[in-house]
Amino acid sequence: MSALIAFVSPVLLAAAEEGAEAVQHFSDGGALAANAWLIPVVPMVAAFLIVFFGKRSPFKGWGLAWLSMLFVAAYGVTLFLSNLAQGITYQGAVSVANIGTSPYGTGLELEWGWMVDGLSIMMYAVVGVVGFLVFTYARSYMEGDVRFTWFFAAFTLFAGGMLVLVSAPNIIQLIVGWELVGVSSYLLIGHYWEDHENSSAAIKAFLVNKVGDVGLFIGAIIISLSAGSFRFTDILDVVADGNQHSALARFGFWAGLALFIGAMGKSAQFPLHVWLPDAMAGPTPVSALMHAATMVTAGVYLLGRMFPFFMAEGFGDEVRSIIIVIGALTLLLTGLIALVQDDIKKVLAYSTLSQLGYMVTAMGAGAYTAGLFHLFTHAFFKALLFLCAGSVIHAVHSNNMSDMGGLRRLMPYTFWTFVAGTLALAGIPIFAGFWSKDEILAGIRFAGSSESGFDVVQGGAGLANFVLIIAIVGAFITALYMTRALYLTFFGTYKGHGYPHESPKMMTYPLVGLAFFAVVAGFINIPGVFHLFTDTVGTRFFGGFHELEHHAEGLHWVLAGFGTLAGVSAFLFGSMLWANDAPTQEERDRFWIPGLYPLLAKKYYIDDFYMDGIVRPVRGPVASAVDWFNGHVIDLVINGAGLLATKLARVVYWFDQRGVDGAINASAAAAGGSGGLLRLIQTGKVQQYAFLIAAGTVLLVAGFIVF
Amino acid sequence: MLINQFLLLGAALFSLGVYGVLSRRNAVLVLLSVELMLAAVNINLVAFDIMNQDPQAGGQIFALFVIAVAAAEVGIGLAIVLMIYRNRRSANVDELDLMKL
């Protein structure tokens, strides 16, 4: 441990002295980066092995999964540290195919590769560390489950898919990873598929994602064809050239919008957010890893990867206003719904949606580092909160807070780690969430100021300021619903059945680990003091856009103050409402605004709109029309082909009988007949033989004479 | 005298002998036709001998040997015909078809 500190501290000090500039001297990372292709490959191989050999392997497949995540975590952290020491930018690739030329003359190369730069390294570390801790927890949580091995196979597949996504140096591989995580999400949400609700939730998640994916595909195609390459570096090269008349610039707005729609689907932005709460039907480790820390951040990652594109004037920058608005809407509306949920996992799900809104808003406002930093810290404390919830659910055997209460004495580890997570989420100073949320606020503020380029976009500055207000209100609401959850779950008297007890060590140790990160993870990017995170993610092939960002020289006291004020006041307000005990949870939960509450409870009727407006019509009339068409038109062709085949078979049969068999019989008859004829030569009469000899000789002689 | 007149005569006798061998039913008559062929051969031999003026008269000696062989052959042939006649009471070659399939 001390050796680790000894190794790390000079690195930290050196990085701190670097200051605000991005690391100028990038290395190519040596063997560490060149072998980074192992990072996505090892989990994929492990998933494959678990599928086929899981039941027979030690720990029924969990061992393989856990080891692969340990490998990824170790590798990711190593890369992270060496990136801090000397920035790495490297992309390795293996060419798979060349699929011809784009309309603009360049070749389109399909590659499989691995990107090793600041952004990807950060994601590797997050997926690895959080994944490792969640996998440890999951062993104990999923104990006794009838599909234990398959669960870990799908979970490892997810990890592999996520790593494929974040290691993608080209947009096609990103889509591959995108779809992989989508599939694993479907598999894992529907893990308890015996209950029809759960499989419906899985399908809903998949289909809503798919709606977003349409945008992703269209965006990917437009961008890669107009830039002439699938590779991100090539695309961003075109952006860096700044040619306003290039194809990419002409289609930039639509491509960027389409890409953002894809991001909306995966990162559950309003109005494509509806799948995430229902996804809570899956086991808690799944919710912790996928629907809090990693999979849902894929959209934010995409925005980060294509960040210069969205920042560059004339390319994608007009989409920014849309991004900010959607992010802000998500942030606020979903946070409000969290106030009225009884299911603890649903509270956390809506909280995730809200935080994703923060990240997307940050990206839209141009606060690249802030958005990604929030992604980083959120991964830790949201996973922590989910795992605590899982621990509670495990003990109480119910998801609903109406069956909980007073658990703080019975489950101390869970309680204290939950508190740590809550404080981090609420943005209380010192804790991780404070630093990241503060940076986001600062970023939005900067976007709204005249120094940024954002104000030249129509109404950009005013929009940013409006969004800032919403973000601060969102911080208030965040703290409010978390306080509610805290009180209803851990305080008061126990309202449920049975005797809940603390979870086993295998579940509590990861909680402690994540809580540690929830506290300290924010320290690596204290404005004005440390710039580790900024330097890390700033290590990219294109650092130029970084200057568009605002790097706080120091803590923006006013904004930090507002954020903290919002959080603390929410906590106090919440304590007022929910700290007191009451015979039932419903009575405790007496926050009621007449018009707002039913609207919130019905989630703004969006789900109903989707169901009645889209799903039912398709299922009913459209589906039966298609079925009729299929049965009468398409099947007609098939049946016709079948009839034709039968008739043809008859003809062939006739031909076979008369023709072919006739030929055979005829040849047999011919053989017999000729035999009969030739038999006549064998008369036994020597004179006849002599005659034949003489005739033959005459013919031969004639032949010799003539020729 | 032309050589051809002798050779053609030999050819004619030979052809007639072939005709006799193929068309006669009586075994003795077949043998008779064979003798005819041998006579034709003799004419050819002697004619060539005289044409080539062989000092050692090889052709003529060959002809003598042919006569001797013809004698031997006729002896055996008639003995066989006799045996057949004894067994079957007929010298008809048509009836000698035990070798047929």
Added chain:
Amino acid sequence: MVLGVTFGDWIGEIENWVYAAIAIAMVYGAFRVVTTKNVVHAALYLVITLGGSAALFLLLGAEFVAWTLVLVYIGAIVVLFLFGIMITRAPLGYETKLSHPMRVRVGAALVSGALFLLVGGSLLDAYGSDPVPVAADATRTATIGQSIFDRFVIPFEVISFVLLAALIGGIVIARRDPEDAAVGKTEVGA
């Protein structure tokens, strides 16, 4: 058919007259051998043919062969034939047909005719008008005797064995079975 000699020239020589007469007789005899319906007549017609060939040999100057032919061929072989005919004739004057039906005869005629034409054509083509230089003297018997015991002594010895074999063979084949003799079976038609 290109003959260097015209028919008029050919007829001019007296030898050719003789030859023509003999040849016509021979061909007629041979023809009758193969077509007569009487077996004995066939053997006698053969005598004519053989006699004609002996005459031709004399014409060519091969005296020894000519007279040997008369002695052996006509004197012995034809007589043998007549004996054979006598023994194998059907009893009570019952004569079966001596030749095959017309069908077979036509086929045989075709074959032999084709053979004659081919051979004749080749001969005319090969020898054309080559003459036969008949020597002033006939071939001396001494010459032949000398050759037999000089150049052809081995064939001579072999011929004697052949004749011996024929002799023994003929006796063995034609003798009666000892059992039949004991039983007293007599020859049929004797």
